[in-house]
Amino acid sequence: MNAVVLRAGWRRGVIELRQSFTNGPDVVSHLLWPVLMLVVMYFLRESSFGASGLLLGTLALPSVLGMNAALGLVSLSQQLTYEREDGTLLRAKATPHGIQSYLVGKVVSVSGGLLADLAIFLVPGLLIVKGLDPGSASWAALLWVLALGMVATLPIGAVLGSVFPSARGQGLLQLPVIGMIAISGIFYPITALPEWVQWIAQVFPFYWLGLGMRSALLPDAAVAVEIGQSWRHLETAGVLVAWAVLGLLLAPVVLRGMARKESGSSVAERRDKALRRAM
Template sequence: MNPATTALRAGWSRGLIELRHSFTNGPELFSHFLWPGLMVVAMFFLRDLSFGSSGLLLGTLALPSILGMNAAAGMISMSQQLTADREDGTLLRAKATPHGMPAYLIGKVISVAGGLLADLVIFLVPGLLLVEGLAIGPGSWPTLAWVLALGLVATLPIGAVLGSAFASARAQGLLQLPFLAVIGISGIFYPITSLPEWLQWIAQVFPIYWMGLGMRSALLPDSAAAIEIGESWRHLETAGVLGVWAVLGLLVAPVVLRRMARGESGSNVAARRERALRRVG
């Protein structure tokens, strides 16, 4: 059988098993509901607040933005899972299996992307009941689909690169503060046009802003574009920036992952376990 076909089939099977396990394991099931639940609480407090004299409610603006933010958070999930698998030896076992690394990566993409889609639905259903003013029509779903698909391709490989940079899951906490800082300037909970222009330029470098903008273009009325940069949804720019991140990630991730996999050995895994046990003790 063709090696690529073998890796694809093995990765697909592995991804589905991991995804199913995440919804039958208590702690992981709780994590699926925790973050969407917190976002629903945030929506509850924003639902009746208005943005200036625009006539738009912050809850209406925030709901699609949070969808984009949560999808971008797959980058962090990918990074954390890859680092954890590296620390406990799962990655080393995959490396020792024929076509194991491609199958491992395919499976991880499937499990992380599937979990993200489930989390988005968990947030979206109660969110739609809380907020008013959305403009969901036949054209909403194709736009939402291409923004989500391109956004995942743009962020998940970058998450794999970040996961390769950390030898310990404990060090993953270093990613949280920069990620939260980018969220804060990306117009997720408040329109980006209310920020200083230099912060707007910084936010537009990262995929989080563009994923939020794309989701807003899918779910908000056309009149809401008046509070965006350039008073436009900027679909071409959204596709362009996310496309650049996707190409960058797809070029860099395989190189970094191969280099990281070559450096994995039983002695390295044992040393990391010993350090982890010393921290616990």
């Protein structure tokens, strides 16, 4: 991937990101999830976890940050599928290095939107939730976990966006994602779940992103409710790197195969099917 592709992709991504904050529905989308999570944090702020003395809101806020970062894979997958249906990918395919610059632009716009959404959630969340001291937080740890987490999840989102044949199929993606979130210790410590569920959760990046965020923002005493009573930084980095390598290896192969299949007739066929469903 050369500098021309990177510059073109960067410009495209910045334009899309800027447009997402000037378009009404997109602005609502940016605000809706953070606001909903802040409402959840408000109701959890006084609830404690067992005899640990730790508040559920304190434990959940960093985990929600990790979850939101991981959900970037869903956003990227959806956008790829929608824009394949409306012919955007076909137009990109018709220009030199168009698919590559398109993907770079998508990563830039989705990553930028994620960072904005996380800031919208984190700043008021620190005021709502007790037990978090921004002055003692390890912001450097938060940044490396966030950066590595996005590298681990966004390529997988590109793969999934290439695999699903239509936007309607995206509903099949959201169900397992919600299931993984439910067992990943986001809203309740994972140690309260059966051991076999804990093992399943640790296969996927959602748990590790949440763990990494908790290690950066929570006081040292909070490690008592984690598996092995350890923040497991090496394991966090290892699992996220493994997912990043898997995604970066698979994404180019799958995307090239998807791009080769794109044609004017395939776009027209998908539009006809969409119109028949709407009638």
